[in-house]
Amino acid sequence: MKNPLDSIWGTIICGLVLTVALVVAAKSLLA
């Protein structure tokens, strides 16, 4: 499988997915 960080768009999508994951985690665990 290709590393998503090899492309700009893969990097941006990774960042957006990580943002959603952190928001969900923060809301359920910390808020």
Add this chain to the structure above:
Amino acid sequence: MEYVPALARWLHFLAGMMWVGLLYYFNFVQIPALKAAAADGTAAGITRHVAPRALLYFRWSAVVTWLAGAALLERNFVNAFTLAKGYAGIGIGAWLGTIMLFNVWLIIWPNQQKILGMKPATDEEKNAARRTALLTSRLNMALSIPMLFFMAGGLTHRAAFGL
């Protein structure tokens, strides 16, 4: 003393713009430009004259951003980094920014020194350094997306996301 957090916030934004601006410059402009320049033999102009200057401001603006951010947090520094109640948003942003700072100084910069010939390295080591520096720079770009989401949250994010 109320001037200290105000000045720290100003400096945090100024240095942060330079840091993340240069990070995006590397990823959106310099890396693709180097590929094109290598094809027509003009890459030396970038690696000799542009990259060292960009890296100088990049790594030191990262330090200034972090220090100004720490000064801005003041007595809430520990609350943020321990993700205490009410500090989850800024705390996650602060952790992401801290990871990015370490990536700059411990991974990107030492590898760039090999790539740019500031440190002795074989061709094989240079190729490995290129790959490591690229992926770490891309990782920092990916981390900057949630980092800015959490850092720049304020009241709008509190209303929308409860953070």
